[in-house]
Amino acid sequence: xxxxxxxIQRDGKNLGNGILKVDGFVNHQVxxxxxxxxxxxxxxxxxxxxxxxxxxxxISGIAPAVTTGIHLGLPVVYARKHKPITMPDQxxxxxxxxxxxxxxxxxxxxxxxxxxxxxxxxxxxxxxxGATIMGLVRLAQTAGAEVVGVGALIEKTFEGGRDLLxxxxxxxxxxxxxxAMDGDQxxxxxx
Numbered sequence: 001x002x003x004x005x006x007x008i009q010r011d012g013k014n015l016g017n018g019i020l021k022v023d024g025f026v027n028h029q030v031x032x033x034x035x036x037x038x039x040x041x042x043x044x045x046x047x048x049x050x051x052x053x054x055x056x057x058x059i060s061g062i063a064p065a066v067t068t069g070i071h072l073g074l075p076v077v078y079a080r081k082h083k084p085i086t087m088p089d090q091x092x093x094x095x096x097x098x099x100x101x102x103x104x105x106x107x108x109x110x111x112x113x114x115x116x117x118x119x120x121x122x123x124x125x126x127x128x129x130g131a132t133i134m135g136l137v138r139l140a141q142t143a144g145a146e147v148v149g150v151g152a153l154i155e156k157t158f159e160g161g162r163d164l165l166x167x168x169x170x171x172x173x174x175x176x177x178x179x180a181m182d183g184d185q186x187x188x189x190x191x
Contacts, residue, residue, distance in 0.1 A: 001041050001175040004153065005188055007034060014181045018128065018159060026125055026153065027060035032067075038175055039067025042123060042151045045173050046072070049148040051121035053077060053114065055136050057096075057107060060125035064153050068123050077114055079107035079139060088112070092142045096135030107135045109143070116144025127152035127174055130161030137168065154178065157189065 013021040025031040042064065054076045056065035062078055069076040083091065087110050098105045114120070120140045124133055133150055140147050147170060155162065155174035165172050179189035 001038065003034060003037055004176045007031070008154065008176055008178075008186060012186060014183065014186060018156060018181070020126075020154065020156070020178070020181060020186070022125075022154065026063065030063045032063075035063040035067045036070075038064050038153055039069070040071050041175060042068040042173075043071030046121055046149050046151060046171070049121060049171065050119055051148055052119045053121070053145070055079070055109075055114070055120045055122050055140060056124055057081075057132055057136060061123060064125065064151075065123040068121075068151070072121075074121070075113075077109060079109050079136060081105050081107065083108050092139045094135045094138045094142075096132045097129070098132070107132075107139060109139050111143065114140065114143040114145055118143070118145035119148045120145045121148055122150045124151075125153050127155040127161045127165075127172070128159040130159075130164035133161065134164060137165075149173070151175075156181070 011024050015021050054065050054069045054074050057079045058081050065076045092109045094107050095104045122136050137147050149170050150172045152174045155177045157177050157179050177189050180187040
């Protein structure tokens with residue numbers, strides 16, 4: 001998606017160690033117009049998977065997931081990283097490594113919002129190693145739901161996440177694929 005690539009080129013920052021800072025328009029400060037266009041594109045790409053729910057991870061995946069949900073007319077559930085007191089005692093929980101936090105994080109979903117028979121579309125900000133998305137897949141499968149597709153705003157192809165997801169046999173689509181990051185250079189390629 002050209003508008004996203006241009007924004008990454010203009011405002012994204014390579015912090016080294018494979019970390020791309022996009023918090024000026026994706027997650028700390030959100031560009032709602034850009035996220036709406038991304039949601040519209042995901043809705044077009046995944047129109048035929050017959051999803052009944054969108055799943056993402058707190059916090060960075062929420063903006064693209066919500067705009068995708070608007071365009072598909074679907075509810076969005078996000079995996080929380082901390083269990084609030086309003087959540088029931090019995091939850092779906094898994095661990096996933098966080099690249100930006102440098103440690104394992106919990107992903108928690110209340111069973112009242114994800115259940116068997118659901119057709120889940122996962123939308124997230126990044127596809128890098130694939131570890132967070134696989135955590136979301138595990139949560140959906142534990143709930144008895146079927147994952148029918150994965151969409152990422154940005155894929156860092158050099159981290160191998162697509163290969164980790166390949167055995168799922170579902171469509172995996174990214175709006176901007178980065179093949180290399182070196183200094184100020186961010187190189188885009190095809191997925």
